[in-house]
Amino acid sequence: MKKSKYTLFIVVLVMAIAIMAMTYKTNSIKSNFTMGTPEVQSINALAFGPEGILFIGDSKSAMIYALDTKDMEKVSEAQEVEVTKFDELVATSLGTTSDKISFQDMVVNPDSKKIYFAVHTEDNTPLLFQLNNGEIQPVSLEKVSFAQTEISNPVPEDAQDKWGRSQRVMTISDLQYDDGKVLVSGLSNMEFGSTFRSISFPFSDDQEHATLEIYHAAHGQYETHAPIQTFTTAKLNGEKYIIASYTCTPLVLFPMNELKSGAHVKGRTVGEMGNRNAPLDMITMEKEGESYLFMANSNRPVMKVKFDDLESYKESLTEPVSERFSSEGVPFISYPMTNVLQMDKLDDKQFVLLQRKNNGDLDLWTANDRWL
Amino acid sequence: MVKSATYVLVVLLCFSCTRDTPNRVYWDHFLFENGKYTGFNIPNYELPNDYNPKLIKIYLSENQRNVSIFGNISLTDSSLIFRTLAPLSYGMSYKVTYHDILVNELKFDRDLEPSTELLGIYPSADTLPENLLKFYFHFSQPMSQTHSLEKLLVLSDEDTIQPFLDLPSELWNLDRTVLTLWLDPGRIKRELVPNRESGNPLIKGKSYRLIVPPSWNDAQGLPLIEGYEKAFYVDERDDELPVPQNWKLIIPKVNSMDPLLIDFHEPLDYSLLQESFVIINSDSTKMEGEFELMTNEKLLKFSPLNNWKTGEYNILIKTKLEDLSGNNLNRPFDRDMTKVEVTNELPFVSLGFEIGD
Numbered sequence: 186m187k188k189s190k191y192t193l194f195i196v197v198l199v200m201a202i203a204i205m206a207m208t209y210k211t212n213s214i215k216s217n218f219t220m221g222t223p224e225v226q227s228i229n230a231l232a233f234g235p236e237g238i239l240f241i242g243d244s245k246s247a248m249i250y251a252l253d254t255k256d257m258e259k260v261s262e263a264q265e266v267e268v269t270k271f272d273e274l275v276a277t278s279l280g281t282t283s284d285k286i287s288f289q290d291m292v293v294n295p296d297s298k299k300i301y302f303a304v305h306t307e308d309n310t311p312l313l314f315q316l317n318n319g320e321i322q323p324v325s326l327e328k329v330s331f332a333q334t335e336i337s338n339p340v341p342e343d344a345q346d347k348w349g350r351s352q353r354v355m356t357i358s359d360l361q362y363d364d365g366k367v368l369v370s371g372l373s374n375m376e377f378g379s380t381f382r383s384i385s386f387p388f389s390d391d392q393e394h395a396t397l398e399i400y401h402a403a404h405g406q407y408e409t410h411a412p413i414q415t416f417t418t419a420k421l422n423g424e425k426y427i428i429a430s431y432t433c434t435p436l437v438l439f440p441m442n443e444l445k446s447g448a449h450v451k452g453r454t455v456g457e458m459g460n461r462n463a464p465l466d467m468i469t470m471e472k473e474g475e476s477y478l479f480m481a482n483s484n485r486p487v488m489k490v491k492f493d494d495l496e497s498y499k500e501s502l503t504e505p506v507s508e509r510f511s512s513e514g515v516p517f518i519s520y521p522m523t524n525v526l527q528m529d530k531l532d533d534k535q536f537v538l539l540q541r542k543n544n545g546d547l548d549l550w551t552a553n554d555r556w557l
Numbered sequence: 558m559v560k561s562a563t564y565v566l567v568v569l570l571c572f573s574c575t576r577d578t579p580n581r582v583y584w585d586h587f588l589f590e591n592g593k594y595t596g597f598n599i600p601n602y603e604l605p606n607d608y609n610p611k612l613i614k615i616y617l618s619e620n621q622r623n624v625s626i627f628g629n630i631s632l633t634d635s636s637l638i639f640r641t642l643a644p645l646s647y648g649m650s651y652k653v654t655y656h657d658i659l660v661n662e663l664k665f666d667r668d669l670e671p672s673t674e675l676l677g678i679y680p681s682a683d684t685l686p687e688n689l690l691k692f693y694f695h696f697s698q699p700m701s702q703t704h705s706l707e708k709l710l711v712l713s714d715e716d717t718i719q720p721f722l723d724l725p726s727e728l729w730n731l732d733r734t735v736l737t738l739w740l741d742p743g744r745i746k747r748e749l750v751p752n753r754e755s756g757n758p759l760i761k762g763k764s765y766r767l768i769v770p771p772s773w774n775d776a777q778g779l780p781l782i783e784g785y786e787k788a789f790y791v792d793e794r795d796d797e798l799p800v801p802q803n804w805k806l807i808i809p810k811v812n813s814m815d816p817l818l819i820d821f822h823e824p825l826d827y828s829l830l831q832e833s834f835v836i837i838n839s840d841s842t843k844m845e846g847e848f849e850l851m852t853n854e855k856l857l858k859f860s861p862l863n864n865w866k867t868g869e870y871n872i873l874i875k876t877k878l879e880d881l882s883g884n885n886l887n888r889p890f891d892r893d894m895t896k897v898e899v900t901n902e903l904p905f906v907s908l909g910f911e912i913g914d
Contacts, residue, residue: 356727377739463722
């Protein structure tokens, strides 16, 4: 009797573990990941999702890869980073010189606070690295756990397929993960139009590819159809928004609930951030209950915008900027930080920057909360 | 004597060809695989007996950082293979060390001949509109995608200008042979801040020279065979949409394979022209044939594979087709919303013609 009770207990325990394992598997966002070697042909943009998942935007193969980095150890405070001539360090480790490599993107794993970055070499080989205690380490893409989805053309121009193969390439300009959606902005090599996709994650065969045509009406008169260069997501007045900046530098807001498949979404221009400039990267930081948007630019300093100001600015810019080299719309502060090429939040108090300094060096360094 | 020498040569050649896997050829100390130099081949006789492969490190000779090169080591019977993460860079010197002691210093300066050329810059016309939107650069082989904008020189009279949009991501086609560069659209679009402050990137009435030096490297790291120069004059702004109904058709004779000619009266976008046309016959099927651009992209020639028959034909044209200023068949590049109404948003339009007896 005692023995059979024991056996029953074991059977129940095994079944419970099996049920738990099955439940875990079906609930896991990595349940459709497979082991293998993704055929990554280019790395144009990176973004971290939950559970150490790194999204890789590959323009050449028109794919988004979700890579399980297994880098999930939670760290609340990151170590400060300072590497001078970072490009030289990377190039030397690849047996070449810094003029023969190009930095594609840099992101921080929000769990482990480790910095990941992608580089293309002269022959266009894409490489992924991790920075660990000031040392760079290659991140192998061989025999990894991953999922992938194609950035397909969701609107066939002619069902009869009369036109043949197109030479259009969507070059991914930015990539973000937000609450079960992978958001992708892109530039075409043929049309100066906007391409913005929202892809459900976990990826599935019948996933929704929302394709958006995004416009912003510059100064009320001339409708501008232009690609988004960089964007982020943020909650303003309790609503989720995409804050986007264009190749022509306005700052534009789009309500996320309008981002539906095939939608023609018109954004509200809330800022003109100045001319002769392209926005490069955008992050959000918080300090003492206040949220801030930081934007890096090609030919302007890093700019800081208060979320409070974004929330209270109810208008849409309709008049041309009145004074040469001035700006309009939401107020912003220009930081004494120029030529910042890459930027990401390192932890709650710090952000990390890849900056071309005045002496020509490309340095990686950490801005602590005094900068906030 | 000559015969035996030939025999020895053939044996030697065969010997060198059959080492290791058939598609791998060793050239001195450099590993050549799938068209690239992918690492080093260090013969065992250069290494100590019973060496520990983990203690082999390879460095750039000019190395301020004292960091070794990333790579994977594998062993063959006769050598150590060190595959680098990135292919070797032309002109670099490398130090091979074992236990921090120099084993060999290797300079990667194979006697490689440049083999890539710039085939053309489009638009090919030498008079271009003030609001020209883009240039396409066509190369004969894949190019390096790093820092392309720095390779170009644009001269207005004798002044150097930078009219292009500096994008963090370069816009190449899939095989990396065609680069698209945008003239700064912020400066072309009327009333946008960059346009009001800086004006158009190109100015009407001025002459320009676009200079591509041979030092623009291809994906192998080799320069171009020669440089290239395109001179052009800038004329009036173009805000008019291309209107297919205004194009002139030169219709071929029945029962011939004569070409159909479509004269646009203006140059249209080189790349979009390649994929914007389909000819449909009276049976509603696609005509097989070849398209060819002529007269600086002002004229499209369609040569059919089969004879033209009597009947009605349709030319289907994608409305995304643009002129040189980004005006497509549906809408101008910058639409004055107070004046221009967009009425047609169809993906393609049709232009009919008839071939009679």
